[in-house]
Amino acid sequence: MAIKIQVExxxxxxxxxxxxxxxxxxxxGPTVALNHVDFSIKRGEITGLIGExxxxxxxxxxxxxxxxxxxxxxxxFKGKEWTPKSMIWSMNHGIGxxxxxKGTIPNISVAENIFLGEADKFRAFKGKEKxxxxxxxxxxxxxxxxxxxxxIKYIPSTDKKAIHYSIxxxxxxxxxxxxxxxxxxxxxxxxxxxPVLRSRMNKAADQVLKEIGETxxxxxxxxxRVNFQDQKLIExxxxxxxxxxxxxxxxxxxxxxxHGRELLYNLIHKMRDENKAxxxxxxxxDEIMEQCDTLTVLRxxxxxxxxxxKKGEYDGDKIKESMIGRELKGDYYRSDxxxxxxxxxxxxxxxxxxxxxxxxxxxxxxxxxxxGIGGLSECxxxxxxxxxxxxxxxxxxxxxxxxxxxxxxxGEDKIEAFAINSPxxxxxxxxxxxxxxxxxxxxxxxxxxxxxxxxxxxDKIAVGKFFIFKKNEDAYVKKQxxxxxxxxxxxxxxxxxxxxxxxxxxxFAKWIGKDCDVLILDCPTRGVDIGVKQAMxxxxxxxxxxxKSIIMISEELAxxxxxxxxxxxxxxxxxxxxxxxxxxxxESEIIKYMI
Amino acid sequence: xxxxxxxxxxxxxxxxKTEIKDSAELKKQKTYQIFKRNQLxxxxxxxxxxxxLFIIYTIVCLAxxxxxxxYLWATFDRGVFxxxxxxxxxxxxxxxxxxxxxxxxxxxxxxxxxxxYMSTGNIALSIISCILxxxxxxxxxxxxxxxxxxxxxxMSIAMMTVLQQVILAFITTFGEKGSSQINLxxxxxxxxxxxxxxFRLMIIILYFLFCLVIFRFLKFGRKAKFxxxxxxxxxxxxxxxxxxxxxxxxxxxxxxxxxAICYIGESPTVTSATGSTYGMDIMVAIVIGxxxxxxxxxxxITAPLIGSFTLAFLEELLRAxxxxxxxxxxxxxxxxxxxxxxxxxxxxxxxxTLPR
Numbered sequence: 001m002a003i004k005i006q007v008e009x010x011x012x013x014x015x016x017x018x019x020x021x022x023x024x025x026x027x028x029g030p031t032v033a034l035n036h037v038d039f040s041i042k043r044g045e046i047t048g049l050i051g052e053x054x055x056x057x058x059x060x061x062x063x064x065x066x067x068x069x070x071x072x073x074x075x076x077f078k079g080k081e082w083t084p085k086s087m088i089w090s091m092n093h094g095i096g097x098x099x100x101x102k103g104t105i106p107n108i109s110v111a112e113n114i115f116l117g118e119a120d121k122f123r124a125f126k127g128k129e130k131x132x133x134x135x136x137x138x139x140x141x142x143x144x145x146x147x148x149x150x151x152i153k154y155i156p157s158t159d160k161k162a163i164h165y166s167i168x169x170x171x172x173x174x175x176x177x178x179x180x181x182x183x184x185x186x187x188x189x190x191x192x193x194x195p196v197l198r199s200r201m202n203k204a205a206d207q208v209l210k211e212i213g214e215t216x217x218x219x220x221x222x223x224x225r226v227n228f229q230d231q232k233l234i235e236x237x238x239x240x241x242x243x244x245x246x247x248x249x250x251x252x253x254x255x256x257x258x259h260g261r262e263l264l265y266n267l268i269h270k271m272r273d274e275n276k277a278x279x280x281x282x283x284x285x286d287e288i289m290e291q292c293d294t295l296t297v298l299r300x301x302x303x304x305x306x307x308x309x310k311k312g313e314y315d316g317d318k319i320k321e322s323m324i325g326r327e328l329k330g331d332y333y334r335s336d337x338x339x340x341x342x343x344x345x346x347x348x349x350x351x352x353x354x355x356x357x358x359x360x361x362x363x364x365x366x367x368x369x370x371x372g373i374g375g376l377s378e379c380x381x382x383x384x385x386x387x388x389x390x391x392x393x394x395x396x397x398x399x400x401x402x403x404x405x406x407x408x409x410x411g412e413d414k415i416e417a418f419a420i421n422s423p424x425x426x427x428x429x430x431x432x433x434x435x436x437x438x439x440x441x442x443x444x445x446x447x448x449x450x451x452x453x454x455x456x457x458x459d460k461i462a463v464g465k466f467f468i469f470k471k472n473e474d475a476y477v478k479k480q481x482x483x484x485x486x487x488x489x490x491x492x493x494x495x496x497x498x499x500x501x502x503x504x505x506x507x508f509a510k511w512i513g514k515d516c517d518v519l520i521l522d523c524p525t526r527g528v529d530i531g532v533k534q535a536m537x538x539x540x541x542x543x544x545x546x547x548k549s550i551i552m553i554s555e556e557l558a559x560x561x562x563x564x565x566x567x568x569x570x571x572x573x574x575x576x577x578x579x580x581x582x583x584x585x586x587e588s589e590i591i592k593y594m595i
Numbered sequence: 596x597x598x599x600x601x602x603x604x605x606x607x608x609x610x611x612k613t614e615i616k617d618s619a620e621l622k623k624q625k626t627y628q629i630f631k632r633n634q635l636x637x638x639x640x641x642x643x644x645x646x647x648l649f650i651i652y653t654i655v656c657l658a659x660x661x662x663x664x665x666y667l668w669a670t671f672d673r674g675v676f677x678x679x680x681x682x683x684x685x686x687x688x689x690x691x692x693x694x695x696x697x698x699x700x701x702x703x704x705x706x707x708x709x710x711x712y713m714s715t716g717n718i719a720l721s722i723i724s725c726i727l728x729x730x731x732x733x734x735x736x737x738x739x740x741x742x743x744x745x746x747x748x749x750m751s752i753a754m755m756t757v758l759q760q761v762i763l764a765f766i767t768t769f770g771e772k773g774s775s776q777i778n779l780x781x782x783x784x785x786x787x788x789x790x791x792x793x794f795r796l797m798i799i800i801l802y803f804l805f806c807l808v809i810f811r812f813l814k815f816g817r818k819a820k821f822x823x824x825x826x827x828x829x830x831x832x833x834x835x836x837x838x839x840x841x842x843x844x845x846x847x848x849x850x851x852x853x854x855a856i857c858y859i860g861e862s863p864t865v866t867s868a869t870g871s872t873y874g875m876d877i878m879v880a881i882v883i884g885x886x887x888x889x890x891x892x893x894x895x896i897t898a899p900l901i902g903s904f905t906l907a908f909l910e911e912l913l914r915a916x917x918x919x920x921x922x923x924x925x926x927x928x929x930x931x932x933x934x935x936x937x938x939x940x941x942x943x944x945x946x947x948t949l950p951r
Binding site: 389391423424426427428433435440441442443444445446447448451454455456458459462466467468469489490492493494510 | 624627630631812813814816817818820821824825827828829830831832833834835891892893
């Protein structure tokens with residue numbers, strides 16, 4: 001009886017393709033996220049995915065990594081059909097992803113986050129090794145050795161009797177039906193036991209951190225001591241530790257500091273040089289054009305076009321047009337360079353102190369002013385925004401809101417000062433706040449769009465001060481959703497079902513509808529596509545023209561230069577310089593005061 | 596203002612997009628209809644469960660030759676106590692909080708009501724003191740959980756024991772010497788409207804309507820749901836967690852006080868264990884009624900009502916069969932049902948990962 005044993009390894013795919021998606025569709029409740037998509041990734045390439053919010057980029061990457069199951073279609077990885085069971089499974093089998101949302105666990109160490117679910121690797125004692133037992137699938141005549149992707153094909157020529165196997169211990173090979181094979185017996189490690197050796201885990205984490213170039217913290221550092229931006233680096237380290245063949249970076253760069261971005265770029269270029277593949281998703285067109293070798297544009301769940309850098313097809317305007325399905329007309333930022341504002345102060349922080357963040361901090365916002373606040377991400381600017389909204393109590397100093405009120409006796413207008421010491425007092429004094437941490441602080445994800453928009457303005461919707469009727473609420477919410485073109489089938493949809501940019505629009509709609517006189521916007525265009533970004537800038541400018549005062553905190557200097565009347569630069573909690581609006585103002589001029 | 600913005604600065608308009616968009620829109624509308632239909636079916640599931648259970652209950656009653664009307668009122672009595680407390684408690688649940696000591700709070704309120712009657716002989720004063728007793732307990736809860744920020748589960752477990760000891764102290768101080776209960780005999784409420792089923796029916800209808808209006812049509816209801824869904828975001832929207840928590844405790848206390856009134860009206864006897872099993876029943880009722888333990892946007896004021904009576908009918912059905920008629924067996928069955936429902940709801944929450 002002839003026995004042939006075949007070990008399946010990586011199959012070659014044409015043109016260096018490592019991963020392929022065929023006819024993939026996906027819908028979430030009412031939303032069609034992907035519509036019969038065909039997509040492939042090549043080895044040694046960084047493939048960019050770009051598209052408007054809700055175009056299906058994140059959904060595609062989530063399907064590739066098993067976060068979602070597709071409704072139809074097939075996927076192939078290294079020539080074999082790819083049916084990922086979960087994100088962890090996918091990561092263990094060669095495809096890692098870094099997602100948009102925060103993915104670290106609080107109150108544990110950096111090392112424990114990097115090796116989450118892998119404590120067995122660091123136990124004191126190793127288990128006893130055992131030979132890997134084969135099993136036979138009688139339907140396909142295939143021997144399996146543990147996992148399905150290490151299978152041995154058994155092809156009996158004539159006799160189809162029951163098959164037996166044993167191990168030739170001298171040669172350490174399989175013996176099937178008395179015939180020795182060429183396939184070496186592999187040993188399965190036993191289950192490790194005993195206590196988890198933290199020092200070993202920390203050392204391994206330090207090694208991974210070193211690999212990505214991070215030296216500011218170590219494996220033993222508690223995660224709570226690592227700031228929001230750097231926590232994203234830990235997620236990157238977590239994926240790198242698995243040594244994936246394909247890395248998917250899903251809109252991560254906006255959550256990183258400049259230092260973090262550089263580390264990420266080095267990492268993806270290193271992977272490309274090692275003949276691995278990277279899918280890079282970003283809304284920053286300049287960034288994606290600089291980092292990626294090819295660029296695939298998605299729109300409304302369809303692949304529109306692929307641009308190649310080598311072929312010289314990178315043309316910003318054409319890419320934008322493919323993304324939004326129309327020509328991008330009008331100004332991107334505001335077109336005027338008149339930075340003059342009213343002398344009336346509407347919001348002021350006087351001698352503000354927050355220990356370890358800033359001390360003796362003074363800042364003023366005038367009526368009709370767009371005040372940009374910039375700096376490195378850890379400089380304390382985000383905390384300044386929160387303190388101005390009363391969300392972080394000041395250890396010393398005050399935040400005052402100046403408003404025009406009618407004098408009860410004379411009936412004339414007068415300016416009165418109100419102390420802002422809590423978000424409640426801020427909202428009462430017509431201040432709105434959009435947080436950088438959108439999913440946690442700006443939105444209630446597990447609630448309908450309707451609830452999120454209406455909640456800030458119940459006073460306006462209420463009939464006779466107290467009663468809220470569905471009809472009034474629906475009309476109010478629809479008006480806000482329409483004015484900001486929120487892409488949804490109904491405002492009854494949950495916010496969690498929306499794309500990043502549409503979530504941001506909901507966070508905006510909450511305060512725009514309330515008609516706040518002062519808006520504090522912390523990274524307002526984070527994770528927002530180019531079309532919506534332009535519209536948001538125009539909306540902010542429109543609000544300024546209506547006399548509203550806006551504080552725009554941002555890590556993007558181009559955005560601050562393009563939109564602000566004045567730019568306040570913070571370095572290590574100190575206001576280093578204020579730049580008035582000017583057509584000649586450049587990023588390099590500002591950077592000097594940031595670093 | 597938004598109107599102006601739209602005219603001057605139109606955001607990307609869906610109409611300007613390609614044909615692909617149109618077919619996607621159609622699909623979107625179709626799948627949205629399916630989504631709405633599924634949502635409606637999910638909403639109707641607890642009510643359907645209740646109706647099915649009621650039909651089985653009727654069949655079993657008639658098959659066993661029970662006096663149907665009497666049996667139905669007895670089951671209603673069982674359900675009405677849980678319902679009154681769980682309707683109030685649903686405000687706490689909506690905020691993402693819970694209180695295991697509500698049953699004991701009801702026991703204390705009933706005890707206070709009976710003691711006031713014993714010393715004054717005035718039914719009206721007795722009724723008022725039941726409500727005031729419940730309010731006093733609520734104020735203690737507010738002090739610890741909302742003002743001093745003691746974690747609510749620690750506070751409620753501690754309060755359960757404390758309240759039982761307070762009832763015991765009242766019994767030993769004001770009750771008959773050597774007796775472990777306060778028992779008014781003959782029943783002073785006998786023959787009064789307060790002792791009738793109609794009284795309890797009226798109380799539950801009025802209280803439910805009162806809570807329905809607050810939950811659905813007042814700002815507090817919206818704020819409570821939002822706070823339950825994401826307290827961080829609610830805080831940064833200017834909603835006070837403390838103030839709304841205080842309102843929820845007070846509304847809950849009204850339910851507890853009303854239960855105490857109904858309780859002493861039916862049977863004027865109180866021991867230190869009075870009401871102690873209701874804590875678990877309230878949680879089970881709310882979950883059976885289709886409300887998540889975590890509160891938030893999916894909270895429904897109808898859930899405790901449907902859940903309480905479903906639970907009451909279920910208990911009576913279990914009692915109708917010898918194998919499940921024991922009190923211990925019923926408690927085990929309820930506990931399993933509770934764990935199963937919480938697991939099912941958390942499982943559906945986990946699998947519905949965030950689509951983007």
